[in-house]
């Protein structure tokens with residue numbers, strides 16, 4: 488994997504030498520602003536802020552429908568990062584490749600979204616599968632949980648900061664950016680209030696996920712107790728019998744009527760748990776990415792989160 492990335496870096500360097508005679512792109516010169524994001528939530532934030540501003544080219548590196556945790560940049564992705572006016576990434580575990588790329592492309596136009604909000608350490612609370620620490624890891628520093636977008640509050644903080652950055656980079660369209668930002672944040676804020684009211688009405692705020700838990704920040708916002716098979720970025724997908732029994736115990740002990748899985752989960756483990764407990768299965772959107780179909784229809788982060796609220800209202804009795 489490291490080797491592949493070094494080869495890509497060399498290729499990107501070669502590409503950059505070929506392009507060195509061209510002047511550096513700026514919004515003022517050609518009136519086009521290219522913004523490259525690694526994953527869907529960031530792409531969505533930019534789409535909302537720059538709505539109806541035609542001079543903005545909004546690019547998502549992760550292809551719709553693809554798994555974000557195993558994403559690796561292609562040579563053309565690196566070239567796109569290099570020529571971008573703004574490159575946005577989360578800055579967590581899944582973005583370990585970014586540092587190497589920025590060494591060749593330069594980091595002055597790059598923003599790690601995790602630097603814009605208060606991050607939380609990855610927590611093992613409610614995670615049933617014990618993960619073996621990678622022995623090769625040099626630093627013992629605790630990693631932060633990278634799923635910052637699962638909080639509607641974080642999303643608003645990030646959108647406002649990105650709006651400020653865009654206004655500074657492209658003052659001609661600043662007014663549109665500000666109006667769009669206010670409009671989108673108002674919707675996200677209203678949805679946050681609805682989530683809060685819903686969870687406040689629940690005595691038992693336990694959610695059982697027969698899956699990874701990418702909802703650490705979401706759970707923090709509404710004081711939820713999430714019991715999950717795996718941590719947020721786990722590459723594990725096979726639930727052991729012991730963990731399955733622990734999930735069954737959590738469903739029965741909390742008298743829950745629903746077991747949740749994330750989008751793209753085939754649900755076999757959840758089905759087995761449902762069979763043993765009489766619970767039903769429901770899907771929550773983690774928003775790492777969206778399907779090609781939803782992408783083509785222009786589905787938004789707001790819509791995916793609103794769908795989560797509806798699912799929870801329908802299933803969390």
Ligand SMILES: [Zn+2]
Nearest residue numbers: 701719720775
């Ligand atoms: Zn993740």
